Amino acid sequence: MGNIPAKFLAKMKNLLQAEYDNFMSSYEWPRVYGLRLNPLKIDADQWKQLSPMGENVRPVPWATEGYYYKEDERPGKHPHYHAGLYYIQEPSAMLPVELLDVRPGHRVLDLCAAPGGKTTQIAGKLKGEGVIVSNDNAAERTKALAKNIELSGVRNAAVLNEEPPALVPAFREWFDRILVDAPCSGEGMFRKDEGMAASWEKHSVERCTIMQRDILENASAMLAPGGLLVYSTCTFSPEENESQIADFLLRHPEFRVEEVRPPGGISPGRPEWIDAAASRELGADTTASLAGTVRLWPHLLEGEGHYAAVLRKSGETDSPRASLAIYEETQKEIVTPAVKRKKDKKRTEEARHARGGKSAVSEDDPISAWRKFAAEELQLDESAEAIHYGSIVYVPSVQLPSLDRLRVVRPGWYVGEAKKGRFVPSQALAMGLKRAESKRSISWNAESEEIQRYLKGETLFVRPEEMDIAQGAAAKGYVLVCVDGYPLGWGKYVDGMLKNELSSGWRQI
Numbered sequence: 185m186g187n188i189p190a191k192f193l194a195k196m197k198n199l200l201q202a203e204y205d206n207f208m209s210s211y212e213w214p215r216v217y218g219l220r221l222n223p224l225k226i227d228a229d230q231w232k233q234l235s236p237m238g239e240n241v242r243p244v245p246w247a248t249e250g251y252y253y254k255e256d257e258r259p260g261k262h263p264h265y266h267a268g269l270y271y272i273q274e275p276s277a278m279l280p281v282e283l284l285d286v287r288p289g290h291r292v293l294d295l296c297a298a299p300g301g302k303t304t305q306i307a308g309k310l311k312g313e314g315v316i317v318s319n320d321n322a323a324e325r326t327k328a329l330a331k332n333i334e335l336s337g338v339r340n341a342a343v344l345n346e347e348p349p350a351l352v353p354a355f356r357e358w359f360d361r362i363l364v365d366a367p368c369s370g371e372g373m374f375r376k377d378e379g380m381a382a383s384w385e386k387h388s389v390e391r392c393t394i395m396q397r398d399i400l401e402n403a404s405a406m407l408a409p410g411g412l413l414v415y416s417t418c419t420f421s422p423e424e425n426e427s428q429i430a431d432f433l434l435r436h437p438e439f440r441v442e443e444v445r446p447p448g449g450i451s452p453g454r455p456e457w458i459d460a461a462a463s464r465e466l467g468a469d470t471t472a473s474l475a476g477t478v479r480l481w482p483h484l485l486e487g488e489g490h491y492a493a494v495l496r497k498s499g500e501t502d503s504p505r506a507s508l509a510i511y512e513e514t515q516k517e518i519v520t521p522a523v524k525r526k527k528d529k530k531r532t533e534e535a536r537h538a539r540g541g542k543s544a545v546s547e548d549d550p551i552s553a554w555r556k557f558a559a560e561e562l563q564l565d566e567s568a569e570a571i572h573y574g575s576i577v578y579v580p581s582v583q584l585p586s587l588d589r590l591r592v593v594r595p596g597w598y599v600g601e602a603k604k605g606r607f608v609p610s611q612a613l614a615m616g617l618k619r620a621e622s623k624r625s626i627s628w629n630a631e632s633e634e635i636q637r638y639l640k641g642e643t644l645f646v647r648p649e650e651m652d653i654a655q656g657a658a659a660k661g662y663v664l665v666c667v668d669g670y671p672l673g674w675g676k677y678v679d680g681m682l683k684n685e686l687s688s689g690w691r692q693i
């Protein structure tokens with residue numbers, strides 16, 4: 185680890201004193217690898233029965249669905265990865281969402297979300313109820329974010345590409361839970377990613393501190409009274425951690441630190457590292473409460489360096505929206521045909537805007553095309569209203585506030601596109617379905633040649649009796665192709681041939 189900046193090492197020596205040598209020894213240790221099971225698809229018992237890998241993993245102490253695996257297992261190459269059964273995630277990075285106390289029905293904002301590790305973890309905790317609004321200000325990175333959401337089969341997410349101040353007017357005090365997994369100087373990642381060490385000077389601590397302050401400021405305005413905000417970084421610098429929270433608490437007396445007592449070698453925050461003037465201004469009790477934030481040290485646990493703080497906003501007691509349906513009812517607008525025409529036109533404009541100005545070709549009534557497809561090809565127990573942006577159809581899980589003037593990547597579950605009077609189902613639809621929700625499906629096991637060939641994009645030859653076909657449905661048509669019963673994508677069956685409909689970006693060449 186010759187390229188760790190000397191300035192960083194000197195700072196750590198000064199902070200850690202007697203503990204410094206121990207800390208430094210962690211750079212010599214091998215990296216650990218983690219994956220998180222996706223509870224929207226599978227639980228631990230089912231996975232262990234299905235996969236030999238399930239026998240060789242160890243649980244991550246602070247993450248319900250987290251496991252350590254050995255590098256040579258290469259789970260990212262396995263068909264179960266392509267079916268979204270798990271997400272590969274650094275073990276320490278699994279903690280912030282565990283602290284967010286997400287419950288089904290919550291409205292959750294993941295403000296700095298790409299590439300989506302924590303968003304997919306949040307979605308698992310929502311169990312399909314409520315909504316996760318997932319935002320990142322880097323347009324390019326929102327592509328990976330949307331793909332990971334789709335891979336995980338999440339139906340109740342919206343993806344935005346905005347600067348936080350632009351979100352505030354639409355979402356003021358709207359969220360029950362907010363995660364700020366902040367851009368940071370990345371000091372905790374030097375062992376995992378040597379590139380982070382090389383770019384440390386560029387992403388200077390000072391620059392990051394200013395960005396984080398602004399992001400937190402906007403996040404606080406979007407949190408409902410009584411709600412929880414978790415702030416996390418993958419860096420050691422006190423300026424981006426305890427001092428950032430101290431500074432926030434000084435500006436926001438309506439927030440307090442909620443003490444974390446996690447298991448597994450996780451350490452308390454270090455109030456003694458904030459500067460004396462801030463400490464005096466905060467007062468002894470609030471300063472001491474910073475010990476209730478947490479640090480993950482690579483020399484004290486199996487994971488990289490992280491920091492997390494849980495902040496509660498004062499106000500009425502927070503609870504999941506037990507009466508969500510009633511609440512949503514009160515939010516519904518009365519839509520007359522004239523209002524609908526106006527809204528459709530506005531959505532088409534938004535779609536054009538979201539695609540960087542390219543014109544969206546609007547087909548004749550994409551919603552009817554979707555409904556017809558759903559009735560003919562699916563067995564969905566859904567009454568949710570679909571919306572369309574041009575020819576593309578989405579199913580939002582709850583009614584969001586108006587997204588006018590926002591850069592919208594996905595306003596809801598992207599189910600497909602109306603094309604010349606046909607409806608073409610999306611990869612996201614396939615991944616979000618359970619096998620039984622498609623009228624036609626076929627499944628092979630993970631080791632089969634058919635699965636390898638399907639993932640490469642090849643056409644397969646199948647007999648109708650190999651497929652599961654709902655009573656009354658014809659053999660010809662869209663087939664949900666599954667591995668061990670979990671969807672991988674679409675095929676189209678005609679006369680003994682299964683044409684491969686796996687989207688090009690999802691194929692394994």
Ligand SMILES: C[S@@+](CC[C@H](N)C(=O)[O-])C[C@H]1O[C@@H](n2cnc3c(N)ncnc32)[C@H](O)[C@@H]1O
Pocket residue numbers: 277295296297298299300301302303319320321322325346347348365366367368395399
């Ligand atoms: C630590 S990464 C997030 C990792 C992500 N939470 C996950 O678990 O996969 C920080 C992210 O913040 C984004 N970001 C930086 N500045 C931002 C801002 N002002 N508003 C929103 N996102 C921002 C970056 O593009 C980056 O994707």
